[in-house]
């Protein structure tokens with residue numbers, strides 16, 4: 001949009017969020033560019049986790065109470081949360097007792113394997129219908145990164161040659177529609193906005209348009225909301241109902257965007273959103289900071305919704321598919 | 334009536350049982366108490382290292398403290414922790430300093446999505462309503478799509494001017510806004526900056542530059558209450574780069590426990606000044622360390638119990654009575670006194686709800702305060718001799734007592750029977766301490782023929798179980 005400049009600007013040497021440039025790497029998850037991005041996003045994560053550990057986990061070093069305590073600390077600092085940390089630690093203890101783990105050098109591989117085993121059953125690919133349109137509903141608490149994630153997903157679909165329609169169902173927050181509009185422009189997607197303050201009616205219009213104009217993908221942006229507010233949560237269910245009235249199997253994906261900085265509250269968020277929406281997946285946004293997003297391990301004990309994407313920046317291409325193996329490897333490498 | 338006895342006996346468990354032989358807090362019972370506190374803090378997302386330092390200092394402080402009669406050490410530790418949390422997070426000056434020459438400048442900074450723009454509007458409204466001031470806003474988030482539109486919309490809602498310049502950089506906008514503020518004679522100027530990662534050097538440089546050139550009078554870090562362990566890293570780095578004055582903690586309207594408030598204060602020394610409790614512009618409040626301590630601990634009830642116990646129980650009374658119990662000389666007069674003491678603490682049902690074990694049992698049981706009145710009335714109608722030695726009460730005396738208080742003879746009998754049962758429990762209690770108490774209770778009070786009515790027996794047993 002002209003207001004923000006059509007190209008990626010470098011003012012005073014500061015990076016600018018901007019529309020995609022020609023140098024953007026392909027959205028293919030197996031491509032080096034993307035993986036490199038994920039890795040660099042996770043580098044700090046992994047430095048944090050292993051930085052403290054490496055000193056105590058040299059091969060050949062004895063595995064004593066002190067070492068185990070430090071491991072506990074590192075797991076906590078990753079936001080994995082008390083329940084799961086306790087479970088992991090007791091597995092560690094057992095492994096030590098059974099002689100499975102004699103030496104401190106084996107701890108990281110052991111932990112990695114346990115956590116991977118936990119995450120591997122997740123089906124992390126998007127489940128899209130053979131027959132378009134595919135409808136994706138995106139929800140989450142305030143400021144978690146929904147609109148940005150939607151922009152990034154639109155980017156991916158467009159690159160795959162799919163036509164994308166966005167629905168501006170955040171009719172509440174100031175300038176939410178404008179924000180999505182700019183993303184539509186950046187990514188070449190179309191957008192449905194209407195004057196109504198009722199998000200369900202925008203969803204209705206968007207479904208109409210997606211069906212009649214044969215769009216491949218419709219992505220619905222919703223207002224951020226506090227998961228403990230009953231009326232706001234029912235509003236989401238209503239959007240979902242409106243959508244499935246138009247197309248029985250839609251929405252095909254209902255995603256909750258979770259800020260990777262979130263602590264134990266993430267669990268409560270996921271539980272509540274799942275209650276109202278039957279989530280099919282999570283997106284872990286803002287993983288490019290120093291937060292480690294460990295809440296997604298912690299969650300698995302109580303709510304089993306797979307992470308499908310991770311957000312690793314503010315640029316349109318900063319979205320990577322979630323790969324549990326790579327994710328865990330990158331954390332402990 | 335038996336409910337009364339059961340709950341009273343349980344109350345006694347709280348009042349006398351657990352403290353036997355432990356008049357002071359020791360390393361050991363402090364550690365037991367702190368175990369739960371530690372988990373509560375970690376659940377609340379208080380940073381692990383902060384928790385570690387905190388529990389260590391609490392335990393050092395608490396060793397040797399006298400155990401308050403009527404609460405167990407774990408409960409007392411919780412109270413100590415609560416007070417310590419409160420004093421760590423406070424005191425807070427929740428005024429905004431607005432004096433001085435020219436426009437006062439307030440700058441907001443923080444991570445992406447922490448709520449800066451909304452806070453900008455809320456703070457402006459708060460100041461406009463509570464001070465003789467006419468705020469003006471500056472949209473210096475030049476990166477996020479539609480961030481400027483968002484602040485402009487809020488400005489229109491609040492009927493406050495917003496200075497912006499599309500396509501410009503943050504510093505230029507801020508300089509322009511400061512000139513405009515001076516020209517329009519408005520103050521404070523509140524600057525909304527773009528969200529940024531604390532490890533993004535370029536962006537942090539920009540912020541440092543803004544600070545250097547604009548020289549804000551106040552800088553507030555806007556932080557999300559739902560933040561986990563990493564809160565300390567971003568808070569520290571922002572503080573290192575732009576040293577802010579205070580923190581605005583947002584998103585407290587959900588169920589986040591908000592441990593970040595403690596973590597940030599602990600690592601930066603910067604207090605939370607305001608909290609955001611909703612999306613609307615008026616959902617903005619001063620920060621209360623006391624409430625935050627409750628919230629982080631999630632154990633407000635225990636704290637209230639300890640406070641009530643501290644207030645209501647006169648030490649000498651308790652000690653004298655405990656002595657009597659020990660020697661099995663507890664009589665109906667003592668019982669009457671005790672009833673009074675307990676009732677001083679507030680309505681029975683409310684009181685019971687503070688005691689974790691008993692509180693559960695009370696669920697679904699219709700507790701009738703008039704039972705207490707009846708017991709008191711019956712005892713009042715006895716002679717001092719009868720109160721001291723209930724065994725002298727024969728049929729004649731019983732009828733006299735019944736007549737005197739307006740209750741039936743059978744009710745007098747019932748009371749006497751239950752009192753005997755209770756004394757038995759007390760004997761066990763005073764001999765064996767807490768563990769025996771736990772064993773003694775179900776036997777005495779739930780065995781067939783015991784004082785518990787059948788329906789309640791089962792229920793209370795189930796309810797008593799906590800997981």
Ligand SMILES: Nc1nc2c(ncn2[C@@H]2O[C@H](COP(=O)(O)OP(=O)(O)OP(=O)(O)O)[C@@H](O)[C@H]2O)c(=O)[nH]1
Nearest residue numbers: 142143144145146147148224286311312313445446
């Ligand atoms: N660093 C980083 N920032 C992100 C990421 N995803 C989103 N953001 C930023 O986080 C902020 C909030 O993102 P939005 O997409 O507006 O969040 P939202 O959930 O739509 O917010 P509401 O609609 O207001 O509830 C913006 O500044 C985004 O640029 C990410 O993966 N990394």
Ligand SMILES: [Mg+2]
Nearest residue numbers: 146147170176
């Ligand atoms: Mg949004």
